[in-house]
Every structure is written in structure tokens, then in C-alpha cells.
Amino acid sequence: MTRSIIINLLASVALLAGASPTLAEAGGAAPGFRPTLSVQTWDGQPFELAAHRGSWVVVNYWATWCAPCLKEMPDFSAFDQARDDVKVIGLAYEEIDSEDMRAFLARHPVSYPVSIVDLLHPPEDFEPPRGLPLTYLVAPDGRIARRFMGPITSEMIAETITRVGATLGAGGSP
Template sequence: MQKLAIVLGCVVLFAGALFLDTYFEQQQVEQLQRSSIAKSEANTTEEHVPNTELTLLNGQTKQLYSLKGHYVLVNFWATWCAPCLEEMPELLSLAQHKEELHLVLVSVDEAHHAIMPFFEKLGLTEAVKAQNVHLVTDADQQLAQLFQSFKYPESYLLTPTMALQQKFVGKVTAKGILKALK
């Protein structure tokens, strides 16, 4: 009888944790839609992400809006994130085949020196040097806060006008991105 009570207790705790995780994730999505994305003056049906400065891994800076005219996938990731490790080769392969898609790979790692060894370990050092791949550092997580990205990986597909087209929570596939692009 005592074992049954323990098992039932564990099931209830697990179900409660799952519910809370789902609830808070939905709250984050709703808050992002309400607060971080400004309505476009030209077209009030599209929600545009704000322009922001991106700090590239090489120390240079770039404005997010400099990528206007292209589809942009902003991907928040970390070197310690197992799903990030799994999705990165597929994302970079997609970028090689769809040059009109720009990848903004935002590392939330505190240690910048861990980023390139991550790509070396995966055999992707050449892929991250492509013109449509932008390695961005966000150690202070200001960009992650702007996008309200708190779980990794998370990706945001932006239209050529910088409107938010779709948010992907968790590992994203090339198939999912291609479907969203249609």
C-alpha cells in the first residue's frame, strides 16, 4: 500500500510539473507577443521585432535590420544544450542550401571561448563562415530577454520585413522551417 502511495505521489508531482511548464511556456509566448514586438505602422496586421544591435563572435556589431529583405531565423542556443547540439548541423545544412535564409545563431554562453570548439567538435567550422550565417554572442542575455527566450533552443522565423512569422520552442527541424517558409 505504501509503494502505491509513493508511485501515485510521483505521478501527481510529475503531472503538476508538466502542467506548470506548459502553462509558463504559454505565458512567455503571450508576453512576447504583447510586449517585445511592436506593431508596424505601415501594416498593422504584422508584428515586427525591434531593431537591435547584434554583437558578432569576432567582436564586430551588426544591426538586425541590416538583414531586411531576407528571411531570418534567430536561433538561441548554448554549447551545453543537448538539443542545440542535435539541431545545429541541420540548421547549417539548411543555410547552405537556402542562401536567401539568414541564420542568426545567438549563443547565450558566458564563455565566448567555448563557441568555436563547439562547431569544431561537430565538424561545422566552415559552415559557420558562410555569408548567411551570423554568430552572435549574448553572454548578458539582453537579446534573449528582448525576445523573451528562456528555454534553449528557441528559434524565431522573421519575414523579409522583420515581422515575426513563427516561434519554434525546442529543437527545430529543416522540414519545420521549410514548411513555415511556404
């Protein structure tokens, strides 16, 4: 009995070692799936994912109370500014009004647009987060390239762009 428990435990560890907790394929998306995303930013500007075809788009779910999310924000902001081939959109996944968001962003400024997600009607083509942060990388052709669960860095995104871009033939070099 003890031997079978140990074997099952080792098999589970081996299975988990082969899976990355931060980087996963887009869940449930069929090959070639091109999501739509049409949101209004907290300050009233429209954001259309389709308008950014030809660029890599980082779709980042976050919240003001999420410490790992706050750590990602300056890194994503610098990445957004440094790369012409990358656009970032922040989706605040919480109940917060525009004035509170304005005050928050005054303390934590970012270079990219931020939208407040309606928790009852989140964007349909992106799986609602079960935890934060949750980040999608959309390829220049509009397909979801990767989904990252948990905190990530711009370096991880750049590595993914290089790797996935090479297979897509879509550029992808940093």
C-alpha cells in the same frame, strides 16, 4: 465529482491538442512588430537584423550544453547554405568566453554567424529564453513571423516560410 474531474481533464486535453508546443505566435508582439537586433559575433563581426531585410532570418537561441540545440546546428547550417532567401544567426545563451566558443565551433562548425548573448542584457526585442532551444523566424519585411519553442528542423522552418510567405505575399516558396 469524478465526472467533473473527467470532463475537466478531457477539456484540458482538447485544449492542449489544439495548441502546438513547438510552434507559437510571437509572444506579446503587436501585429507589424519589427524587432531590432544588433549584436557582435563571437569573432568581432557586427550583425544587424535590419541589414537582412528582404530575407527570412532564423534567430536561434542555443547553448553548448544543450543536446537538442547541438542537433539543430548542422541542419540549420545546411539550410542557411542551401537557401539564398534565408539567413541564420545563432545566439549562444550562456556564459562562455570567445576562446572557448572558438574551440567549440572548431568541433561543431556552422556556416552562419554566432553571437554570445550577455545574460544580464539580452537583446531587448526578443523574449529571453525560458528554455532552449528557442527560435524566431523573422519575415522579409522585418516582422516576427513565428516563434518556435523547443527543437525544430529546417523542414519545419521551410513549411512555415511557405505558409506565412503566401499570406504575406513575400515569396516564401522553398
